[in-house]
Amino acid sequence: MPRCPECNGYMKYDRRLKVYICTNCGLMLTRDEIEKYRRRNYVEEDEKSEIEEYYEWWIKGNKSP
Numbered sequence: 001m002p003r004c005p006e007c008n009g010y011m012k013y014d015r016r017l018k019v020y021i022c023t024n025c026g027l028m029l030t031r032d033e034i035e036k037y038r039r040r041n042y043v044e045e046d047e048k049s050e051i052e053e054y055y056e057w058w059i060k061g062n063k064s065p
């Protein structure tokens, strides 16, 4: 079951409307949109963690004698 990109709630598929509806906040998304969100979030998280790791390494490297 996909998760809502807005509130991380569970999304239920509505066969009649052919969209996923968040059971928590009511957000409606098509499967394509969910895929788009998932890919974007994945990339963002990936980039962020890499930058944070680099930043931490940089801070440590510069502060230690």
Ligand SMILES: [Zn+2]
Pocket: 004, 005, 006, 007, 008, 009, 022, 023, 024, 025, 026, 027
């Ligand atoms: Zn939601």
